[in-house]
Amino acid sequence: MLVDKERVREYYQMLKDEMVNLCHVNSEYVELWVKKAxxxxxVGAWYHYMILIRKAxxxxxxxxxCYYQRFLYLLKRF
Numbered sequence: 001m002l003v004d005k006e007r008v009r010e011y012y013q014m015l016k017d018e019m020v021n022l023c024h025v026n027s028e029y030v031e032l033w034v035k036k037a038x039x040x041x042x043v044g045a046w047y048h049y050m051i052l053i054r055k056a057x058x059x060x061x062x063x064x065x066c067y068y069q070r071f072l073y074l075l076k077r078f
Contacts, residue, residue: 003043012040012048019056022071023064030071034078 015037021029037056040049053075060071 003045008040008043008045008048012045012052015040015052016055019059022056022060023067027070027074030067030074031078034074038078 015033018033018036021033024030033056037049037052040046040052057068057071061068
């Protein structure tokens with residue numbers, strides 16, 4: 001499967017910019033972000049997906065530790 005690397009980079013950057021929504025009280029924003037991140041995995045951009053998830057975990061753990069367990073749960077769920 002051929003993947004347009006430029007589009008993957010743009011999508012990755014968009015998700016990286018939306019990481020601030022991971023600290024939102026409403027878990028629907030987090031669910032949506034996780035589903036969008038899984039799209040990277042589906043198109044074969046495993047490296048980008050793994051880096052994004054690692055950075056998201058670090059961000060949530062540092063900025064809003066009260067939502068860290070919720071984030072881990074949603075990652076496993078979807």
